[in-house]
Amino acid sequence: MKKVFKFFLNLLPRPLLIRLSYIARPILAFFLKGNKFTDPIDSKSFKTFLPYGYGKQRPNVLSPSTLSLERHRLLWLYLRDETDFFSAEKKVLHFAPEQCFLKRFRKLKNIDYTTTDLLSPIADVKADICDLPFKDNSYDVILCNHVLEHIPDDTKAMQELYRVMKPGGYGILQIPQDLNRECTFEDDSITDKAERSKIFGQYDHVRVYGRDYFDKLRSIGFKVDEVNYTDQLSNSEIDKYRLAKGEIIPLVYK
Numbered sequence: 001m002k003k004v005f006k007f008f009l010n011l012l013p014r015p016l017l018i019r020l021s022y023i024a025r026p027i028l029a030f031f032l033k034g035n036k037f038t039d040p041i042d043s044k045s046f047k048t049f050l051p052y053g054y055g056k057q058r059p060n061v062l063s064p065s066t067l068s069l070e071r072h073r074l075l076w077l078y079l080r081d082e083t084d085f086f087s088a089e090k091k092v093l094h095f096a097p098e099q100c101f102l103k104r105f106r107k108l109k110n111i112d113y114t115t116t117d118l119l120s121p122i123a124d125v126k127a128d129i130c131d132l133p134f135k136d137n138s139y140d141v142i143l144c145n146h147v148l149e150h151i152p153d154d155t156k157a158m159q160e161l162y163r164v165m166k167p168g169g170y171g172i173l174q175i176p177q178d179l180n181r182e183c184t185f186e187d188d189s190i191t192d193k194a195e196r197s198k199i200f201g202q203y204d205h206v207r208v209y210g211r212d213y214f215d216k217l218r219s220i221g222f223k224v225d226e227v228n229y230t231d232q233l234s235n236s237e238i239d240k241y242r243l244a245k246g247e248i249i250p251l252v253y254k
Contacts, residue, residue: 028064038240039063041076041100049242054202061242066100070244071145071174076101077241078172078229078249086110090140093164095129095147096120111141130156134164142171149175149205158220165254173217173250176201181210214250222252 034047042065050062052069061070068076079085085092090111094101097115102122105113116132117123127133129144130153142165151157158173165171186207190196193203200208217224227249230238238245 032064039066040241041066041068068100072100073241074243092141093139095144132160136163137166138164140166140169145174162220167254169254171252175209177209183212184210225251227251
């Protein structure tokens, strides 16, 4: 069965696969159920997760039940175990809301929850991250994950995030990051989609962030904590939840 799934995962275009997977996930979850790996978002366990990736695929990373990836499960664990996100009254702004979080966050009684995106039909507010329609100092918590790598003027986007965050508020601004790279790389002269996918990870990414990402956030005015939360977990937990060991959570404060 695993080989059959892998065959279709490799055969189908990735965007189509993701759309179809929302329909197929109850079937996938049934056939892959087991006790080796656990998705902490819904606590369901499986004998294996699915592969995922544009171009080169990462094996055993896509949860069959929530369709979460490593970064989603890491964020969930951090919010659940290290913050008061699920208990304190907060006004929350969530950019490009992920399907694995959307319904769960909307059900929380303690948060005033707003989602926004320029194109997504499931977002509450259609808005450009570089020109947000929200008042200054509006939100206690901002979640903006794997968005900034798509934005040509990420400086303006970061300034807008800072503007709408309340003093004393915090945000988690995850991005795909090459920690072996000191400086962020971007090159608008590369226009071929296949070449952009090879260099930037996806054809619609405009840069590869390096370690200087954190300093850029600081230059906007944020206080930044570079949280390596997997350091607080055992190797068995990292494997059980299928996390990326060493992935940094960019936690920002105003």
